[in-house]
Structure formats: C-alpha cells, structure tokens
Amino acid sequence: MSDQKTWTAALLVIGDEILSGRTQDKNIAQLAPWLNEQGIRLLEVRVVPDDIGRIAAAVNALRTTHDYLFTTGGIGPTHDDITVDAMAEAFSVPVVIHPEARKILEDYYRDRAGGLTEARLRMARAPDGAELIKNPYSGAPGIRLGNVFILAGVPDIVASMLEGLTGKLEGGQPMVSVTVGARAPESEVADLLRETEAANPGVMIGSYPFFTSDRHGANFVIRSEDGELARMAGEELVARLREAGYDPVEGGI
Amino acid sequence: MSDQKTWTAALLVIGDEILSGRTQDKNIAQLAPWLNEQGIRLLEVRVVPDDIGRIAAAVNALRTTHDYLFTTGGIGPTHDDITVDAMAEAFSVPVVIHPEARKILEDYYRDRAGGLTEARLRMARAPDGAELIKNPYSGAPGIRLGNVFILAGVPDIVASMLEGLTGKLEGGQPMVSVTVGARAPESEVADLLRETEAANPGVMIGSYPFFTSDRHGANFVIRSEDGELARMAGEELVARLREAGYDPVEGGI
Numbered sequence: 001m002s003d004q005k006t007w008t009a010a011l012l013v014i015g016d017e018i019l020s021g022r023t024q025d026k027n028i029a030q031l032a033p034w035l036n037e038q039g040i041r042l043l044e045v046r047v048v049p050d051d052i053g054r055i056a057a058a059v060n061a062l063r064t065t066h067d068y069l070f071t072t073g074g075i076g077p078t079h080d081d082i083t084v085d086a087m088a089e090a091f092s093v094p095v096v097i098h099p100e101a102r103k104i105l106e107d108y109y110r111d112r113a114g115g116l117t118e119a120r121l122r123m124a125r126a127p128d129g130a131e132l133i134k135n136p137y138s139g140a141p142g143i144r145l146g147n148v149f150i151l152a153g154v155p156d157i158v159a160s161m162l163e164g165l166t167g168k169l170e171g172g173q174p175m176v177s178v179t180v181g182a183r184a185p186e187s188e189v190a191d192l193l194r195e196t197e198a199a200n201p202g203v204m205i206g207s208y209p210f211f212t213s214d215r216h217g218a219n220f221v222i223r224s225e226d227g228e229l230a231r232m233a234g235e236e237l238v239a240r241l242r243e244a245g246y247d248p249v250e251g252g253i
Numbered sequence: 254m255s256d257q258k259t260w261t262a263a264l265l266v267i268g269d270e271i272l273s274g275r276t277q278d279k280n281i282a283q284l285a286p287w288l289n290e291q292g293i294r295l296l297e298v299r300v301v302p303d304d305i306g307r308i309a310a311a312v313n314a315l316r317t318t319h320d321y322l323f324t325t326g327g328i329g330p331t332h333d334d335i336t337v338d339a340m341a342e343a344f345s346v347p348v349v350i351h352p353e354a355r356k357i358l359e360d361y362y363r364d365r366a367g368g369l370t371e372a373r374l375r376m377a378r379a380p381d382g383a384e385l386i387k388n389p390y391s392g393a394p395g396i397r398l399g400n401v402f403i404l405a406g407v408p409d410i411v412a413s414m415l416e417g418l419t420g421k422l423e424g425g426q427p428m429v430s431v432t433v434g435a436r437a438p439e440s441e442v443a444d445l446l447r448e449t450e451a452a453n454p455g456v457m458i459g460s461y462p463f464f465t466s467d468r469h470g471a472n473f474v475i476r477s478e479d480g481e482l483a484r485m486a487g488e489e490l491v492a493r494l495r496e497a498g499y500d501p502v503e504g505g506i
Contacts (some may be wrong), residue, residue: 016459019295020428021285022474023461025278028300032274042272044307047281047298050459054297077440078460079447119443138464154462175273187330190372194332206269206303207331208276209407211391221275 007040007171010062013047014055014073014083015153026155027072034162039171040068050074055086063090063148068169073153075140077119083150084143088127091145098126101141108139134164176227178234179219181253182246185209186218192240193220200233202226210253219252260293260424263315266300267308267326267336268406279408280325287415292424293321303327308339316343316401321422326406328393330372336403337396341380344398351379354394361392387417429480431487432472434506435499438462439471445493446473453486455479463506472505 011031017023028045035042043066048054055074063069074083088095101124109116123140126132133142133149137160143150149165151158182189186209197205202224209218220237224230234250241248264284270276281298288295296319301307308327316322327336341348354377362369376393379385386395386402390413396403402418404411435442439462450458455477462471473490477483487503494501 013298016457016476017461017474018281019285019298020289020430020474020476021282021295022430024282028271029274029277032272036273042274043302045266045272045298045300049296076460076462078443079450080457080459114441117440117443120440122443123440154464156464177273177275187370187373187376188367190331190370190375197332204269204333206333207329208270209329211407211409221270221273223269223273 004172007038007068008043008066009035009040009068009070010044010046010066011042012055012058012062012069012071013045014050014071014086015047016050016080018047018073019049027151027153027158030155030158031070031072031162034166036174038166038169039174040169041175050080050082052082052086052089055083056090059087059090059148063146067147069148070151071148072151072158075123075142075150075152077122077140081122084125084127087143087145087148087150091127091129093128095125096128097121097124098130098132098143100132101126104132104141105139133161136160136164173225175223175225176230178222178230179250179252180222180234180237180241181217181219181249181251182241183215183217183253184246185216189218189241189244189246192244193237196233196237196240200229200236202229203233205233205237217253221252257425260291260321261296261319262288262293262321262323263297263299263319264295265308265311265315265322265324266298267303267324267339268300269303269333271300271326272302280404280406280411283408283411284323284325284415287419289427291419291422292427293422294428303333303335305335305339305342308336309343312340312343312401316399320400322401323404324401325404325411328376328395328403328405330375330393334375337378337380340396340398340401340403344380344382346381348378349381350374350377351383351385351396353385354379357385357394358392386414389413389417426478428476428478429483431475431483432505433475433487433490433494434470434472434502434504435494436468436470436502436506437499438469442471442494442497442499445497446490449486449490449493453482453489455482456486458486458490470506474505 130143130145137157206221383396383398390410459474
C-alpha cells in the first residue's frame with residue numbers, strides 16, 4: 001500500500017463574493033468528498049478575488065504542485081467572469097472561441113429568447129488547446145486544460161459537472177473514516193487519543209470538539225487508506241473510552 | 254480617497270476536517286464581513302491540512318504579503334492541534350508556556366473536573382514573544398504574534414474572539430455594497446452591466462446568477478469604498494434595467 005502513488009488535488013475558488021462574505025462557499029464541502037471517492041486527496045484550497053493576475057499566479061502555483069487543480073467560479077457571460085482569461089495568461093496561450101462550445105451554445109439558445117447573443121458567446125471562449133466538460137444543467141460547458149478543471153461557481157452546476165467526471169480521473173484508494181463520539185471534553189481524553197493513534201500505525205485520529213448547552217463533547221475521526229486498519233483502531237478507541245468510564249457513541253454524535 | 258492606504262488581510266484555515274469535507278467551514282463567511290467593518294479587505298484564503306510544514310509555509314507566504322493574517326483551527330488540547338508549533342517554526346522562535354495563559358487556564362479549570370491537566374496545559378503553549386487574544390467563550394486564549402492572529406476553529410469561539418478585537422485594528426474605509434436583483438438571465442443584461450460599471454469609475458459590479466424552478470435571475474452587487482458612488486451607480490443600474498423592460502428589485506432577490 002505504501003508503495004502506491006498518492007494522487008493529490010488543489011481547489012481554487014474564484015470570487016469576490018466569497019471574500020466579501022456575501023456568499024457562503026459550498027463547493028469546498030462538495031468537491032472534497034467527491035475527490036475522496038475518486039481516490040484523490042484534496043491537499044489545499046485557495047480563495048482569490050476576481051483579479052486576472054492573482055488568479056493566474058494561484059493557478060500556476062497549484063497546478064505544478066498537485067496532480068489535479070480544480071477551479072470554481074467566473075465562467076459566466078458577464079464582465080466579471082474572467083477565469084478563462086486568467087487561465088490563458090497562466091498557460092501563456094491565446095483565448096479562442098471553442099468550436100464545440102459554440103455548437104453547444106447554439107443548440108442551447110436556439111429556442112430561447114434572444115438567441116446566441118455576443119454576451120452568451122463569451123461562454124464559448126476557452127484557452128487554446130482546451131477540452132470541454134459537459135454541463136447538463138445549464139448549457140455553458142466547463143473547461144479542461146491539461147490537469148486543470150475549470151468548473152462553474154453555482155453549486156448545482158458544479159455537481160452536474162462532477163457527475164460527468166465521476167470515475168474518469170486516475171486515482172488511488174479513497175480514505176476510509178470511522179467516527180466515534182463522546183460526551184466528554186476533549187482535554188480529558190487527549191492522552192487516550194494520542195496513545196490510540198500511536199498504537200495504530202497507518203491511522204490518523206482527528207478530534208473535533210462541540211459545545212452544546214453546558215455539556216462538552218467531541219467526535220473523533222479515525223482515517224486510513226486501509227479500511228481494516230481504520231475499523232480496528234475505531235474498535236480500540238471505543239474499548240479504551242469505555243474502560244476510562246465514558247460512553248462512546250459509534251458513528252459519532 | 255485613492256491616496257489612502259488599503260489595509261489587507263489573508264485567512265489561513267487549518268484543518269483536515271475541512272479538506273475531507275467532513276466539516277463545512279463557517280469561518281470564512283464569518284471573518285469576511287467582520288474584516289470589512291474594520292476597514293480591512295480580505296484578499297486571500299487558504300485551507301491547509303494538519304501538517305506543520307504546510308502550515309508554516311502558508312503562514313510565511315501570507316503574513317509577508319498582507320497587513321494581517323488570521324488563522325483558524327488547531328489550538329486545542331489534543332495531539333492534532335499543532336498550529337502553535339507550526340507558527341513557532343514559521344517565525345523561527347521556540348514554543349514556551351505563556352505565563353498569562355497558564356494563569357487563565359488555572360482559573361478556568363480550578364472548579365472543573367480534573368483541574369489543569371498536562372493536556373489542558375498544552376493550551377498555554379505559545380510561540381515566544383506572543384500576546385494573548387481573549388476567549389470569553391471557553392477559556393483557552395487565542396494568540397497574537399506580530400501581524401498574525403491565531404484563533405480557534407469552533408465558529409462560536411472565533412466569534413467571541415473577534416468581538417474582543419473589534420475596533421482595535423488599524424484599518425481604512427469599509428467597502429459599501431448596494432444590491433439590485435432582476436428576474437432575467439444575466440446573459441441578457443451583460444452589456445448593460447458592463448456599461449454601468451464603465452460609466453461609474455471607482456465602482457465594481459459583480460453579477461451572481463441564481464436558478465429557481467425555470468426562471469433565471471441574478472443579483473448585481475455594486476461595491477465601492479465611497480458609499481455615495483455605490484448608491485448613485487445602484488440608482489443608475491435600476492433605471493437602466495427598468496428602461497430595458499426588466500423589473501429590478503432594490504436590495505436584491
């Protein structure tokens with residue numbers, strides 16, 4: 001197992017609306033478990049504003065250090081949609097009208113009011129050399145350029161694009177996680193957690209506290225690429241918590 | 254106005270639980286509007302795993318390029334809480350037990366079961382030279398080191414730490430935003446938006462589409478450091494939309 005390559009990804013969230021707090025990002029929480037199912041680890045996320053220079057710099061920093069880079073946002077028809085231009089700058093290629101994308105938009109807008117206007121044709125712009133990512137939700141396609149996947153910003157559209165990519169990317173083993181909860185302050189069981197992790201090589205244990213009314217508690221997430229190791233460590237943690245007088249909840253609280 | 258310094262910040266979200274998709278981050282959306290109220294622009298967010306090397310590298314990249322850096326997560330009592338160690342590495346200083354933090358924890362745990370254990374004393378660890386950030390919510394303080402503000406991960410604790418920092422950081426003008434909505438596909442009004450932005454220097458217009466049942470629509474967010482400019486551009490956009498046959502909704506949809 002340890003000889004196998006670990007496939008990695010980064011996510012670049014593009015949009016002033018996230019950085020201003022106007023919009024709560026939902027794409028991190030959506031992309032993360034999807035990537036895990038593909039056997040790919042999400043190792044970094046960055047959020048940058050609608051600024052070509054900043055987007056291009058982040059694209060180049062992330063695409064060269066991860067197997068895959070996904071971006072969300074900025075591929076619509078309005079003047080603030082500049083992801084394609086930033087991507088072209090990052091790759092030092094020109095922006096072209098992608099013939100297949102133009103065809104998709106022609107079909108999509110044929111029977112819709114206004115037809116394929118100049119503004120809508122903006123959504124057929126792509127960095128030279130790109131392939132398209134299907135958008136069953138609203139027509140305008142996503143774009144793949146090398147190891148970079150340029151997705152929409154609207155979460156439902158992202159979901160439909162990811163559905164089309166499911167099973168198509170090279171990856172390794174998904175990370176398996178087992179959750180155990182306890183109604184105890186995590187500071188009381190810190191030693192017990194550390195010891196359980198140390199006794200189970202190949203397993204990581206995270207502790208995530210919560211505070212409800214005046215009872216403190218925490219969920220402990222045991223993760224491993226080897227499902228059997230994760231399950232065994234989970235059972236050991238349950239036994240240790242019980243032995244220490246707690247009432248562990250398998251599956252978490 | 255344009256001669257004034259623009260104060261900038263970055264946010265580093267630390268935690269495997271965000272990157273695995275287990276936990277939906279709420280701190281970006283919480284910190285962003287708070288920073289704006291302080292007259293500080295949030296220009297970048299990064300999310301990194303619980304890895305000392307990766308945290309330290311991101312800290313050094315972000316603290317040197319922004320006026321302020323905030324971090325969330327990883328300052329609890331368990332073995333996976335390594336933010337303090339990463340910060341010490343980033344600043345090349347040792348980790349010490351902060352005397353004032355020890356005092357706070359002694360007081361907090363005096364009447365609580367177990368008292369101040371070794372695990373709980375972990376929360377008094379700080380990079381040498383740090384000041385404390387008050388935590389009225391759960392005792393264990395945050396940490397300020399130079400221009401870096403190390404906050405908790407639990408959103409309610411972050412909120413109580415930010416409350417204590419309100420009005421205490423040097424900043425400039427908050428960005429004022431005016432929102433106008435329309436039940437029209439944004440691709441229909443793209444030219445109109447671009448023209449309105451071009452006719453109003455000092456103002457930025459973002460377009461944020463939504464898709465409900467089969468009616469498309471969008472909210473247009475007009476932003477400026479000058480509230481009067483933002484309001485004037487908003488009125489102009491409303492007038493232009495009305496003239497073009499739409500029924501604009503002031504305040505957004």
